[in-house]
Amino acid sequence: MSMIDIKNVNKFYGQGESSFHVLHDINLSIAEGEFVSIMGQSGSGKSTLINIIGFLDDEFEGKYFYYKHPIHEYTRAQFSKLRNQNVGFVFQNFKLINTLSVGDNVGLPLLYAGEKRQAIKSRVREVLAAVGLSNAGEKKPKNLSGGQQQRVSIARAIVTNPKFLIADEPTGALDSQTSREIMTLFKELNQKNKTTIIMVTHDEKVALQSERIVHILDGRILSDEKVGV
Amino acid sequence: MLFIELLKTSWQSLRVNPKRSFLTMIGIVIGIAAVITIIALGNGVKAKILKELQATNSGKQTTEINYYPNDSNAASQGFTEDDLTQIKNNFSATLSSVKFKRDTKNINNTVFLGNETRTATLSLVKGGNQHYDIDVGRNIAKSDNVINNQVALLNKQLAIKEYGTEENALDSALTVGDDTYKVVGIFTKPTDDYNVDFLLPQRTYLYSTSAQNGSIIKLTFNKGVKVSAASKKIVSFLKKNGSSRKTGSYEYTDMGSLLSGISKVISSLTYFISAIxxxxxxxxxxxxxxxxxxxxxxxxxxIGIRLAVGASARSIMLQFLLEAIMLTVFGGLLGFLIGWGTAALISLALPFKAIVTVSSFLLAFGVSSLVGIVFGLLPAKQAANKNLIDILR
Known part of the structure; x- marks a missing residue:
C-alpha cells in the first residue's frame, strides 16, 4: 500500500525576480516498509524534498497525500501533530539538546504527545536498550561519542513508534566503523519493526545498503531503482 | 503537552543559567520590595489611627488630658474631683464619662518619714513582684493587697541615708497622706518603673486615697463627636477654671492629628515610592x-529540535513565556519578603507596627506576573514563529 504519494511538487526559495526553483515537478511514491535512499550532490534539492516528506516544510506547490490524506491542505498546527505522531528524524549533526540528559532528549517527543512521566520513563528505557545504550540515560549528550549521540538521536526518532523515519545524512559526521554500526541498526529497524526509512546520503556505499535509490539532480528525479535484495 | 511538564521544562531552562536568572530578577525584587514596604507602613499607620480614635467597642472615642506641674516637686496631682464635676456639667452634651487615669508608677507624693516631711516618688505593686530584689525583710505579698495591709518597701539607698543600716529602717513608720505604712522590707536593683523611693501595695493605696485626684484624666466621648476639637475646648476650659491652673499646665496630646500627619507624609511618600x-x-x-x-x-x-519532534508553536511560546513569568514571580515573591522585613525594621523606629496583608501579597504576585507577561510575550512569540527549515538547515 502506498504510504506517501507526492504529485507534481514544486518548491521555490524566495519570491519574485530572485526566486530560486529548487524542486521541479517531483512525483514520488513510497510504500510502507520500504528503505529508500535519496542521493544527489549538495544543492540538488534532496534535503528540501525530505523536509516536505517529513512534514517540516509546509510551503510547497503541488499535492502530497499521506495515507490518502491531503497534506497540502493542512494547517501549521496540524503539521506539528502530524510530525509528532508519524515521523522520526535523524539528523547529520544529531541535534540533541545539550542541557537535557540523554533520557530527557529521547523522551521529548512523548512529552509533546502528552504522555505521563512514568510512561515516558519506561518507554525511554526500552528504546535506549534497543539502540544499545542502556546505561546512558542520565548522561549529558556532550559526554557521549559521535556514534553514541547518533544512537540517542535514533532512539528519539523511534520512541513514538512512528510510521517512517527521515534520516538526513545520518552517517555524515561519523567514521566508517561507526557508520557501519548505524547502518546495521537502521536495517534492523527496517526488517524487524517494518519501519519505513527514507534516508538522504551522498555516500554510494551507504546508499547501497538500502532497497531503493532515488537520484536527484538540480531538483529533478534522475533515476529511481531497486538495489540489492 | 501537559501544562505541568511545560512548567518543569521552563524551570529546567532557568536553572541552566542561575547567575543570569538571578541578576535579571534583581530589578523586580527592588521594585516590589519598595512597594510592599511603603504599603505595609501605610497600613500600619491607618490601623493605628483607627485604634487611637476608636478605643471602645461601642465606637465611642477616648482621649486623655495630662497635667504638667511647673515645679516637678509640687505635691498637687493636677485634677481633683471638683475639676471632674465641672467638666461633666459643662460638657455633658459631648461627654459620656470622665475618669481619673490612675498612675501606678512614679507617683509624686508628700510623705512623712523619720522626722521630716518630704516629697518622694513611689510606685504601686500588686504583690509578688520580681522587678527588684529584696535585701532585708520581706516582699509585698498579694495577700497584703487583699486585706489592705498598710505595708511598704523602702529603697536601699534611702534606708542607708536615713537610718544608717538597712536593718534599722525595718519596722519604721512612713506616712503618706493620712495613712501610715510600716516598712517591712528593703529593696534594691529595681527596673525602670520601680526605681523610686517607696513601693506600696496598689489596692491598699488606691483604697485609702479613694480616687481623690490624679494627673491624667480620661475622657470618653459620645458617638460622632469630633474628639480633637472637643478635647481642645475642654483644655481651654481647664486653663480658665481648673483647680491647679496656676501651678501647672493642662495638655492634650492630639494623637489623631499626629497620626494623620504621619499618614499624610506616608501617603505622599507612597506616590513618590510607587513612581520609583x-x-x-x-x-x-x-x-x-x-x-x-x-x-x-x-x-x-x-527550538528547532522541539518543533521537529512535534512541539506546537503554542507550546514553544508558552515555554518561553513561562520562563519570563517564573523569573518575575520569583523576583516578586523575594521582593515581597524583603519588603516585609524592611517595613518591620523601619516600624521599630515609628509608633506603629507595619502591617502586611493578603492583598499586599496578591499585589506583589499580580504585578510581577504582569511584568513577566508583558515583557515576555514578544520574545516568546519570536521563539514560536521561528522558521523551522531555516533553523535545521
Missing part, C-alpha cells in the same frame, strides 16, 4: 525582555 518602583519595574521588565531575546537566539537549535 514603577520605573524600577519597567526597567526590570526591559531587562527580562532583553534576557529572553538573548535566550531565544541562543537556543534557536533547541
Amino acid at each position: 518602583a514603577g520605573i524600577s519595574l519597567f526597567i526590570a521588565g526591559i531587562g527580562v525582555m532583553n534576557m529572553m531575546y538573548i535566550s531565544v537566539s541562543e537556543r534557536t537549535q533547541e
Whole structure:
C-alpha cells in the first residue's frame, strides 16, 4: 500500500525576480516498509524534498497525500501533530539538546504527545536498550561519542513508534566503523519493526545498503531503482 | 503537552543559567520590595489611627488630658474631683464619662518619714513582684493587697541615708497622706518603673486615697463627636477654671492629628515610592525582555529540535513565556519578603507596627506576573514563529 504519494511538487526559495526553483515537478511514491535512499550532490534539492516528506516544510506547490490524506491542505498546527505522531528524524549533526540528559532528549517527543512521566520513563528505557545504550540515560549528550549521540538521536526518532523515519545524512559526521554500526541498526529497524526509512546520503556505499535509490539532480528525479535484495 | 511538564521544562531552562536568572530578577525584587514596604507602613499607620480614635467597642472615642506641674516637686496631682464635676456639667452634651487615669508608677507624693516631711516618688505593686530584689525583710505579698495591709518597701539607698543600716529602717513608720505604712522590707536593683523611693501595695493605696485626684484624666466621648476639637475646648476650659491652673499646665496630646500627619507624609511618600518602583519595574521588565531575546537566539537549535519532534508553536511560546513569568514571580515573591522585613525594621523606629496583608501579597504576585507577561510575550512569540527549515538547515 502506498504510504506517501507526492504529485507534481514544486518548491521555490524566495519570491519574485530572485526566486530560486529548487524542486521541479517531483512525483514520488513510497510504500510502507520500504528503505529508500535519496542521493544527489549538495544543492540538488534532496534535503528540501525530505523536509516536505517529513512534514517540516509546509510551503510547497503541488499535492502530497499521506495515507490518502491531503497534506497540502493542512494547517501549521496540524503539521506539528502530524510530525509528532508519524515521523522520526535523524539528523547529520544529531541535534540533541545539550542541557537535557540523554533520557530527557529521547523522551521529548512523548512529552509533546502528552504522555505521563512514568510512561515516558519506561518507554525511554526500552528504546535506549534497543539502540544499545542502556546505561546512558542520565548522561549529558556532550559526554557521549559521535556514534553514541547518533544512537540517542535514533532512539528519539523511534520512541513514538512512528510510521517512517527521515534520516538526513545520518552517517555524515561519523567514521566508517561507526557508520557501519548505524547502518546495521537502521536495517534492523527496517526488517524487524517494518519501519519505513527514507534516508538522504551522498555516500554510494551507504546508499547501497538500502532497497531503493532515488537520484536527484538540480531538483529533478534522475533515476529511481531497486538495489540489492 | 501537559501544562505541568511545560512548567518543569521552563524551570529546567532557568536553572541552566542561575547567575543570569538571578541578576535579571534583581530589578523586580527592588521594585516590589519598595512597594510592599511603603504599603505595609501605610497600613500600619491607618490601623493605628483607627485604634487611637476608636478605643471602645461601642465606637465611642477616648482621649486623655495630662497635667504638667511647673515645679516637678509640687505635691498637687493636677485634677481633683471638683475639676471632674465641672467638666461633666459643662460638657455633658459631648461627654459620656470622665475618669481619673490612675498612675501606678512614679507617683509624686508628700510623705512623712523619720522626722521630716518630704516629697518622694513611689510606685504601686500588686504583690509578688520580681522587678527588684529584696535585701532585708520581706516582699509585698498579694495577700497584703487583699486585706489592705498598710505595708511598704523602702529603697536601699534611702534606708542607708536615713537610718544608717538597712536593718534599722525595718519596722519604721512612713506616712503618706493620712495613712501610715510600716516598712517591712528593703529593696534594691529595681527596673525602670520601680526605681523610686517607696513601693506600696496598689489596692491598699488606691483604697485609702479613694480616687481623690490624679494627673491624667480620661475622657470618653459620645458617638460622632469630633474628639480633637472637643478635647481642645475642654483644655481651654481647664486653663480658665481648673483647680491647679496656676501651678501647672493642662495638655492634650492630639494623637489623631499626629497620626494623620504621619499618614499624610506616608501617603505622599507612597506616590513618590510607587513612581520609583514603577520605573524600577519597567526597567526590570526591559531587562527580562532583553534576557529572553538573548535566550531565544541562543537556543534557536533547541527550538528547532522541539518543533521537529512535534512541539506546537503554542507550546514553544508558552515555554518561553513561562520562563519570563517564573523569573518575575520569583523576583516578586523575594521582593515581597524583603519588603516585609524592611517595613518591620523601619516600624521599630515609628509608633506603629507595619502591617502586611493578603492583598499586599496578591499585589506583589499580580504585578510581577504582569511584568513577566508583558515583557515576555514578544520574545516568546519570536521563539514560536521561528522558521523551522531555516533553523535545521
